[in-house]
Amino acid sequence: MKEKEGNKKGKQLSSVSRREFIKGLGAGALGTAALSGGIIALKEAEAHPAEESLEEGIKIPLRLKINGIRYKVEVEPRYTLVDVIRDQLQLTGTKKACDRGECGACTVLLDGKPVYSCMTLAITAAGRDIMTIEGLASGEELHPIQQAFLENDAFQCGFCTSGQIMAVNGLLKQNLNPSREEARNALAGNICRCGTYTRILEATLDASQRLRKGGGNRG
Amino acid sequence: MKHHNYSIIGHRQPAVDAASKATGQAQYTVDIQLPGMLWGKILRSKYPHARILNIDTSKAEKLAGIKAVITHKDTLGKKFGFVRNTADQYPLAVDKVRYIGDEIAAVAAVAEDVAEEALALIRVDYEVLPAVFDPLEAIDPEAPLIHDGQNNISARLAWEFGNVEEGFGESDFVRQDTFYTQPVNHCPLEPHACVASFEPPDHLTVWASTQGVFYLRNQLSRTLDMPISNIRVIRPQVGGAFGGKIELFPFNVCAAILSQKTGKPVKIVCTREEVFTATRCRHPMIIHLKTGVKKDGALVAVQARIILDGGAYNSTGPVATYLAGAFLCLPLKARNIKYEGFRVYTNKPVCGAQRGHAVPQIRFAIESQLDIIAETLGLDPIELHLKNAVQTGDVTLNKQVITSCGFSECLEKIKAQRSPALPEGKGIGFATCAFVSGATYHLFFTTEAFANAIIQANEDGTVSLITGVADIGQGSDTVLAMITAEELGIGVKDIKLITADTDLTPYDWGSGSSRVTYQAGNATKMAAAQVKKLLLEAVSHELDVYPEELVARDGRIFVRDRPEKGISFAEAVSLAQKSTGGEPIIGQGEFQPQEAKVNLQSGEGNTSPAYSFGAQLAQVEIDKELGKVKVTKMVVAHDCGLAINPMAIEGQIEGSIAMGHGQALYEELIQEKGQTLNADFINYRLPTARDVPEVETMLVESVDPGGPYGAKESGEGIIVSTIPAIANAISNATGGRIHSLPLTPEKLLKALEQKTK
Numbered sequence: 001m002k003e004k005e006g007n008k009k010g011k012q013l014s015s016v017s018r019r020e021f022i023k024g025l026g027a028g029a030l031g032t033a034a035l036s037g038g039i040i041a042l043k044e045a046e047a048h049p050a051e052e053s054l055e056e057g058i059k060i061p062l063r064l065k066i067n068g069i070r071y072k073v074e075v076e077p078r079y080t081l082v083d084v085i086r087d088q089l090q091l092t093g094t095k096k097a098c099d100r101g102e103c104g105a106c107t108v109l110l111d112g113k114p115v116y117s118c119m120t121l122a123i124t125a126a127g128r129d130i131m132t133i134e135g136l137a138s139g140e141e142l143h144p145i146q147q148a149f150l151e152n153d154a155f156q157c158g159f160c161t162s163g164q165i166m167a168v169n170g171l172l173k174q175n176l177n178p179s180r181e182e183a184r185n186a187l188a189g190n191i192c193r194c195g196t197y198t199r200i201l202e203a204t205l206d207a208s209q210r211l212r213k214g215g216g217n218r219g
Numbered sequence: 220m221k222h223h224n225y226s227i228i229g230h231r232q233p234a235v236d237a238a239s240k241a242t243g244q245a246q247y248t249v250d251i252q253l254p255g256m257l258w259g260k261i262l263r264s265k266y267p268h269a270r271i272l273n274i275d276t277s278k279a280e281k282l283a284g285i286k287a288v289i290t291h292k293d294t295l296g297k298k299f300g301f302v303r304n305t306a307d308q309y310p311l312a313v314d315k316v317r318y319i320g321d322e323i324a325a326v327a328a329v330a331e332d333v334a335e336e337a338l339a340l341i342r343v344d345y346e347v348l349p350a351v352f353d354p355l356e357a358i359d360p361e362a363p364l365i366h367d368g369q370n371n372i373s374a375r376l377a378w379e380f381g382n383v384e385e386g387f388g389e390s391d392f393v394r395q396d397t398f399y400t401q402p403v404n405h406c407p408l409e410p411h412a413c414v415a416s417f418e419p420p421d422h423l424t425v426w427a428s429t430q431g432v433f434y435l436r437n438q439l440s441r442t443l444d445m446p447i448s449n450i451r452v453i454r455p456q457v458g459g460a461f462g463g464k465i466e467l468f469p470f471n472v473c474a475a476i477l478s479q480k481t482g483k484p485v486k487i488v489c490t491r492e493e494v495f496t497a498t499r500c501r502h503p504m505i506i507h508l509k510t511g512v513k514k515d516g517a518l519v520a521v522q523a524r525i526i527l528d529g530g531a532y533n534s535t536g537p538v539a540t541y542l543a544g545a546f547l548c549l550p551l552k553a554r555n556i557k558y559e560g561f562r563v564y565t566n567k568p569v570c571g572a573q574r575g576h577a578v579p580q581i582r583f584a585i586e587s588q589l590d591i592i593a594e595t596l597g598l599d600p601i602e603l604h605l606k607n608a609v610q611t612g613d614v615t616l617n618k619q620v621i622t623s624c625g626f627s628e629c630l631e632k633i634k635a636q637r638s639p640a641l642p643e644g645k646g647i648g649f650a651t652c653a654f655v656s657g658a659t660y661h662l663f664f665t666t667e668a669f670a671n672a673i674i675q676a677n678e679d680g681t682v683s684l685i686t687g688v689a690d691i692g693q694g695s696d697t698v699l700a701m702i703t704a705e706e707l708g709i710g711v712k713d714i715k716l717i718t719a720d721t722d723l724t725p726y727d728w729g730s731g732s733s734r735v736t737y738q739a740g741n742a743t744k745m746a747a748a749q750v751k752k753l754l755l756e757a758v759s760h761e762l763d764v765y766p767e768e769l770v771a772r773d774g775r776i777f778v779r780d781r782p783e784k785g786i787s788f789a790e791a792v793s794l795a796q797k798s799t800g801g802e803p804i805i806g807q808g809e810f811q812p813q814e815a816k817v818n819l820q821s822g823e824g825n826t827s828p829a830y831s832f833g834a835q836l837a838q839v840e841i842d843k844e845l846g847k848v849k850v851t852k853m854v855v856a857h858d859c860g861l862a863i864n865p866m867a868i869e870g871q872i873e874g875s876i877a878m879g880h881g882q883a884l885y886e887e888l889i890q891e892k893g894q895t896l897n898a899d900f901i902n903y904r905l906p907t908a909r910d911v912p913e914v915e916t917m918l919v920e921s922v923d924p925g926g927p928y929g930a931k932e933s934g935e936g937i938i939v940s941t942i943p944a945i946a947n948a949i950s951n952a953t954g955g956r957i958h959s960l961p962l963t964p965e966k967l968l969k970a971l972e973q974k975t976k
């Protein structure tokens with residue numbers, strides 16, 4: 001049996017590359033994946049430039065406000081927020097573990113709500129308030145959520161931690177006094193392979209208490 | 220249970236790197252960006268078995284932004300492997316590809332997606348060969364040969380202690396079963412990654428998400444034919460490993476060669492799909508098990524014949540095959556044991572080490588079968604285990620020396636926790652484990668000690684702990700800092716860690732086989748003791764007392780009976796330096812296990828310098844209509860020796876249980892004709908916050924005479940008993956017995972159907 005064939009597909013193995021996937025979709029179909037109760041809700045994307053710019057890789061200027069700081073970047077419309085944050089702005093606290101909206105490592109807050117930044121096109125974040133893990137502590141002083149994670153030993157390898165903390169932050173912005181069950185559901189979209197879930201839940205409830213005492217979550 | 224007077228050891232200590240992780244400052248390999256850095260990508264085989272006729276890279280080379288394309292011609296064509304004498308994998312395929320995912324070529328480009336596009340332009344002409352996926356078919360002499368010139372048995376080990384045939388003859392009851400386990404992936408959240416930077420004329424620096432920098436250096440040196448001293452391997456933070464980052468991978472070698480060719484640093488980060496399909500997975504096993512007991516449950520004979528499905532290459536195969544046999548009985552004793560393990564090549568992703576390394580599979584089988592036996596004979600499974608429990612001072616049939624053992628105490632504690640009668644639909648299951656505290660054998664032939672540490676005291680009252688240990692998230696840096704702080708009487712915050720850099724730190728074997736606390740802990744304690752000796756001598760002259768009268772604690776060195784008479788640790792360091800004319804105050808320690816050759820052929824030898832033990836109860840609730848299982852609680856009793864950092868140990872136990880929960884109930888790589896169908900987190904489901912059960916941990920601290928402060932293994936071994944405890948609980952609740960992992964609703968419904976027939 002002989003078979004001669006070039007390796008024509010855009011990517012090794014079986015999956016389709018992000019670039020091809022987005023090319024195939026054309027504009028408009030891929031948008032912000034908002035996290036709610038661990039379920040990914042796909043929202044219609046805001047309008048973004050036409051397909052030619054995708055094909056030719058034309059970069060457009062974009063203004064992003066991250067942790068209260070304004071950045072000017074040049075992006076192709078297909079760039080995801082996580083890649084712009086990590087590769088262009090070197091804010092590497094936000095992690096990328098699946099790049100497919102399946103793990104939560106890349107969770108950031110967009111206008112106060114947790115989103116998977118690997119499922120969010122950078123251009124759709126223009127003009128909105130983006131918050132990453134780097135924006136949480138004020139100077140040397142840890143945010144109460146971070147302090148609660150530390151004291152409850154709520155991580156091992158730490159690779160999921162930024163995403164977990166941002167998911168908790170999002171929860172405690174909406175609900176300062178969540179039940180254990182509510183916290184569990186809110187965090188179900190963030191995988192921790194080290195299995196620190198119980199401690200993350202403890203840290204969440206601990207943080208909510210600290211924040212209530214301190215008069216709210218301003219993180 | 221406080222049975223000692225340590226100021227640091229035994230206390231709950233947050234991790235030394237906690238703040239950097241909580242603020243996102245911790246740097247992982249995937250976070251590294253260097254000036255001029257290029258992105259590398261690997262072209263992988265799309266056939267499970269094929270001869271490579273030709274590789275045409277000309278089009279890819281012309282793509283704008285591509286800086287280099289390499290194939291096997293750019294490598295030295297040297298094979299590598301976890302165990303040196305069974306090396307069978309090339310950095311890039313030379314003549315054949317043996318599984319879907321096998322490495323064929325690599326590219327370096329200015330951006331990740333450009334590199335990806337270049338892969339599409341590489342033309343490979345294959346001659347597709349017949350492939351074999353089932354290990355039982357692969358054993359057949361007529362099966363296609365995966366490695367030319369040898370049959371498909373990658374490792375075979377066999378031994379017998381006593382005489383099992385006679386043992387079965389003497390037994391009152393003999394039970395025979397076959398069990399099956401599934402392939403699962405480690406799924407570390409940080410994908411496998413490295414950055415390689417070649418500096419002319421002959422120096423290479425590699426940052427890698429790895430469990431062992433020296434192991435990686437050794438393997439790179441052999442594959443690239445470079446002296447070890449020309450290669451520097453550095454471990455940034457590691458985002459999880461679980462055994463899956465213990466080896467060299469072809470992409471490490473490719474990054475190095477691409478960097479040499481381009482003169483630029485090259486970064487390769489595996490995609491999640493690559494992590495799933497082209498790194499390693501846990502060995503699936505077919506386990507034929509026969510056990511003979513007396514009426515009272517005394518184990519007379521145990522016989523196992525195991526087929527390990529190894530995938531395309533050896534990886535840790537011989538070690539896995541050995542461990543499955545070595546832990547056939549421990550933590551129990553039997554009078555006669557026979558073992559035969561075959562590890563078989565198939566045209567599938569490669570299997571290697573994973574948390575528990577081959578022991579969870581065998582223990583699933585044994586603990587399930589013992590549960591069946593206990594039920595059949597009307598015995599209490601805990602009593603059955605107590606009857607056969609190994610004890611301190613025992614030497615097992617295969618010559619494992621039990622230096623400390625709290626196993627019976629674990630059993631008693633678990634027994635006390637067992638709730639008597641359970642309502643319909645609820646069940647309780649029990650299982651046990653034993654595991655190593657590091658190995659006694661060296662895998663790469665070096666004269667260096669297994670673990671080393673250097674400690675230098677600084678005149679500001681801090682000390683630098685310099686060690687090759689690679690913390691992979693399990694908290695070993697914290698444990699070593701605690702040991703240093705305890706010995707020197709200073710705070711954990713006073714310990715500056717310089718770790719896991721082959722140019723700066725002394726040799727260490729790496730984070731594998733649960734060895735760091737025991738082995739590097741001993742080396743660290745020894746180094747700290749030397750520093751303390753130098754300081755006490757200097758202080759004794761100053762205070763005009765004998766060194767033996769002095770104590771180092773709470774940042775001071777003082778006279779034991781007159782605590783007010785003393786000086787600060789910082790002053791002591793200056794004093795000691797002054798007294799030697801400014802010599803650095805340095806201590807040095809190493810750990811080398813006793814000569815304990817494990818003979819793979821006979822199966823004899825002491826696998827580890829110390830063994831941990833554990834017992835677990837799983838409580839489940841079953842929806843009999845749907846076959847759905849909910850694990851409501853796990854109770855664990857764990858003999859980990861003296862618990863140096865109880866908080867971290869409990870975390871490790873919870874981690875083992877979370878992973879065990881997934882692997883018991885739903886995790887499974889679905890492979891069809893060598894193709895993995897669920898290489899993502901949606902279709903390969905991992906435990907989430909909604910799944911994990913409540914965990915109650917009881918630590919049994921049998922102080923080990925050889926461990927630092929009496930410490931042993933913890934955190935890895937517990938997964939071994941989690942899986943069978945859940946299996947036994949399901950059976951307890953429903954009466955249905957499932958012989959294969961994972962324990963899915965479909966299988967449970969089928970088992971219940973069979974029961975009612």
Ligand code: FES
Pocket residue numbers: 095096097098099100101102103104105106107116117118119
């Ligand atoms: S990296 Fe975005 S969800 Fe996994």
Ligand code: FES
Pocket residue numbers: 154155156157158159160161191192193194195196408458459692
């Ligand atoms: S701490 Fe390692 S993945 Fe969560």
